[in-house]
Amino acid sequence: MRKYILSVTVLVLAVFIALFAGNTAMDSRHVMEVICGGGSPAERVIIFQIRIPRILASLVSGAALAVSGYLLQDNLNNIIASPGLLGINNGAGLFVLISALVFPYKSGMKCLMSFTGALLSAAIVCVLSIGTGMSKTSVILSGVAGGSLMASLTQVIISLKPETVADKVAFSLGGFANTGQDMMKTAIPVIITALILSFITAGSLDLMLLGDETATGLGVNVTFYRLIFIALASLLAGAAVSMCGLIGFVGLMVPNFIRMAWNGKSRENVLRCILTGAAFLLLADTAARLIVFPYELPCGLITNILGTPSLICVLAKKRKRLGTYD
Amino acid sequence: MIEIKNAKTRYIHGRSFSYQELCFEEGKITSVIGKNGSGKSTLLKMIIGMLRYDGNVMIGNSESRDLSARKRSQRVAYLPQILKTPRIDVETLVFHGRYPWHGSFRRMSGRDTEFVQRALYITGMEAYRHRFLCDLSGGERQRAYLAMVIAQDTPMILLDEPMTYMDMAIQKRILDILYTLAKDGYGIIMVSHNIEQSFSCSDTVCLLHEGNVMAFDPPEELAKQEDLLYEVFGTKIKKSKDKELLYPYVAVK
Incomplete structure (x- = not known):
């Protein structure tokens, strides 16, 4: 447990900051009073029906996106693989819109459709890149191609049927302003189940990092586990997108940060991704709420801004190790 | 023991390989030789x-x-x-060799640790146990992986060009390790491009050509079939005039 003290501390701090920060002027003592059962009905609504659900949605989505990125990166042996770059988020986003178009009054369908879209995008990447032996470049290029197609179709739907999405910009960048509790009721159990399954199966990722041939020699059914990890990553990303829209870079940044900061086994890293991803997205969402107070920025805008330096860090690390960008 | 009878395999792009009758026994070293693309690595993968x-x-x-x-x-x-070369240390890599026996959930037993210590000792990697794979030279990395394979403790060990990056002294050390393993009852199948080494260290040599088994004989027998060696390798493979050195070698002149 000592290994995770830093991550847990940051997470707890992030939760407190998010709980105390907001439009309504409530100091920390006041907030604690409301949590302990006091306060006015309006204050109870603010804490229990707005802030806490939003915190919960941010925590779960952050954990889901980070673990999704980690599974994809280790599984494909590619440090720049992430649900955003492989088009999985875009696929999920497209199907969320289709769901809003076809089943406008069934918000529970969003999660299922989102997962279908995520899995379809992952399948497109696999089919397009399988001919080249799933090489790093072909996987990324296939993801970019599939993701662009999904993004274009999303834009077509938004242009033709603007009423399908409440806030076009917020959906494209991702955020928690429009996250409904009915969506959370479907997505959170799915994410928690997928996180538990990811933790259980992550042990074989350590061996898959040695390459397919070595892993097979050590008794890992590589094809089976590769499909399981892609399905879990899609499930996690899909469920997260159904709650928060197309938030980018979390799945890329958090796993790479964890690899740089710690050198643990895959199972430990999955736990760290859960803690760090949750804390990161919650802090990003809190920042999005506070930066232009009393207005609010989409949370995805903050993660996108932070994504650029993180990519530079990955490149710099690669350069340091190899002495060259080649 | 591994016995192969009329096994045929092929890659997606259509290249096929057939292995009529082969028998790899425990306690023996078998070298698999042949030109590039003759099906040596394919045999092991199959x-x-x-x-x-x-x-x-x-x-x-x-x-x-x-x-x-x-x-x-x-x-x-x-x-x-x-x-x-993932970012893991040598000891962790060698512990991965115990995965077939305990999976990823069971804790390592004292017996697992013994196998790992023995493998590190045999390969001379004890001093490198806390070094990262990415910080090792090619030869050291190959020894670390060899330690992992030894820690796996299986009756048969398949090695695909295990001495590619090793200098002469380390090659000699690895050959000694393979002899010791064979003496302890492990069966070794080793793919190699080093013809002299294959002939000198093996109990049996398996000669492959264009996806077919051309010979599966003791090295002394195969060394006599000079025409066959010429046909397979497409170059004259000389035999030493020294009577004690019976094995073929490749020479420029």
């Missing part, structure tokens, strides 16, 4: 279940395709030609 095949590949009393990946890896260890 045995460990990476490639589908028609015919029979028996590992002990069981057909290879009927065994689960875990069960197969308790009987056959495999060291591939291309070795990755």
Whole structure:
């Protein structure tokens, strides 16, 4: 447990900051009073029906996106693989819109459709890149191609049927302003189940990092586990997108940060991704709420801004190790 | 023991390989030689279940395709030609060799640790146990992976060009290790491009050509078939005039 003290501390701090920060002027003592059962009905609504659900949605989505990125990166042996770059988020986003178009009054369908879209995008990447032996470049290029197609179709739907999405910009960048509790009721159990399954199966990722041939020699059914990890990553990303829209870079940044900061086994890293991803997205969402107070920025805008330096860090690390960008 | 009878395998792009009758025994070293693309690595990949095949590949009393990946890896260890360098230390890598026996959830037992210590000792990697793979030279990395394969403790060990990056002294050391393992009852199948080494260190040499088995004989017998060696390698392979050195070698002049 000592290994995770830093991550847990940051997470707890992030939760407190998010709980105390907001439009309504409530100091920390006041907030604690409301949590302990006091306060006015309006204050109870603010804490229990707005802030806490939003915190919960941010925590779960952050954990889901980070673990999704980690599974994809280790599984494909590619440090720049992430649900955003492989088009999985875009696929999920497209199907969320289709769901809003076809089943406008069934918000529970969003999660299922989102997962279908995520899995379809992952399948497109696999089919397009399988001919080249799933090489790093072909996987990324296939993801970019599939993701662009999904993004274009999303834009077509938004242009033709603007009423399908409440806030076009917020959906494209991702955020928690429009996250409904009915969506959370479907997505959170799915994410928690997928996180538990990811933790259980992550042990074989350590061996898959040695390459397919070595892993097979050590008794890992590589094809089976590769499909399981892609399905879990899609499930996690899909469920997260159904709650928060197309938030980018979390799945890329958090796993790479964890690899740089710690050198643990895959199972430990999955736990760290859960803690760090949750804390990161919650802090990003809190920042999005506070930066232009009393207005609010989409949370995805903050993660996108932070994504650029993180990519530079990955490149710099690669350069340091190899002495060259080649 | 691994017995192969009329096994045929092919890659997606259509290249096919057939292995008529081969028998690799425990306690013996078998070298697999042949030109590039003759099916040496393919033979090993077929045995460990990476490639589908028609015919029979028996590992002990069981057909290879009927065994689960875990069960197969308790009987056959495999060291591939291309070795990755993830950011893990040597000891962790060697502990991975115990995966077939305990999975990823069971804690390492004292017995597992003993196997790891023994493998590190045999390969001379004890001093490198806390070094990262990415910080090692090619030869050291290959020894670390060899230690992993030894820690796996299977009756049969398959090695795909295990001495590619090693200097002469380390090659000698690895050959000594292989002799010791064979003496202890382990069966070794080693793919190699080093003809002199293959002939001098093996109990049997398997000669492959264009996806077919051309010979499966003791080295002394195969060394006599100069025409066959010429046909397979497309170049004159000389034999030393020194009567004690019976084995062929490649020379410029």
